[in-house]
Amino acid sequence: MVKSFYRTLLILWIAVLAPLAWGNDVDSFVRAIKQDNDVAMRSLLSRGMDPNTKDEKGAPGLYIALQEGALKVARLLIESPRIKVELRNASDESPLMMASFKGYLDIAKRLIEKDADVNKPGWAPLHYAATNGQLKLMELLLEQHAFIDAQSPNGTTPLMMAASYGSPEAVKLLIEAGADLRMRNQKGLSALDFAQGAERTDAAELITSALKASAPSSRGKW
Numbered sequence: 001m002v003k004s005f006y007r008t009l010l011i012l013w014i015a016v017l018a019p020l021a022w023g024n025d026v027d028s029f030v031r032a033i034k035q036d037n038d039v040a041m042r043s044l045l046s047r048g049m050d051p052n053t054k055d056e057k058g059a060p061g062l063y064i065a066l067q068e069g070a071l072k073v074a075r076l077l078i079e080s081p082r083i084k085v086e087l088r089n090a091s092d093e094s095p096l097m098m099a100s101f102k103g104y105l106d107i108a109k110r111l112i113e114k115d116a117d118v119n120k121p122g123w124a125p126l127h128y129a130a131t132n133g134q135l136k137l138m139e140l141l142l143e144q145h146a147f148i149d150a151q152s153p154n155g156t157t158p159l160m161m162a163a164s165y166g167s168p169e170a171v172k173l174l175i176e177a178g179a180d181l182r183m184r185n186q187k188g189l190s191a192l193d194f195a196q197g198a199e200r201t202d203a204a205e206l207i208t209s210a211l212k213a214s215a216p217s218s219r220g221k222w
Helices: 002-023 026-034 038-046 061-068 071-078 095-102 105-113 125-131 135-143 158-164 168-176 191-197 201-214
Strands: none
Touching (some): 026 038, 095 105, 191 201
């Protein structure tokens, strides 16, 4: 009778208390991410761990996985029925923004399928893709109706970021897609100013040529 009671108690502990103990084990959760240990993560999730758990700095697990390049864990978390793909870190960065910056095309596609915000207010995924010259990501985001002239809180556009930090190819892609060459941020700087300030000669030449091509003809009609 006594043995039966303790056996029942043990079963109850495993069924109820153990998942809670695992569910609060943030250190194990973060460690599994940083080691890209999908086996450990699958075990944690099966024991009740919330896939949306944040680390001590306020970064959600999916964002950390993408930042760390832990793609096995990232894919596992994305497919969790409880995942919130728009959960952001303390700087308001979303998983799609990090996937765009890193160039994880398949993951970005899956995030968008799960309703990740392509046109997030403020800094947007297109800013991040342009900053790192991720052409495939830029094309994907534009195909998904990303606002090409999205403005950050200080008015900076993806073209400005590409001109300063990205690649000439990223600048060309945005110009050809119709980015506004004459927009200025809150400091009054244009994409050309960004390129010149960063000594990005190729980018500056592309923008200058596009500006000339788009300028009204100076010749009058006789």
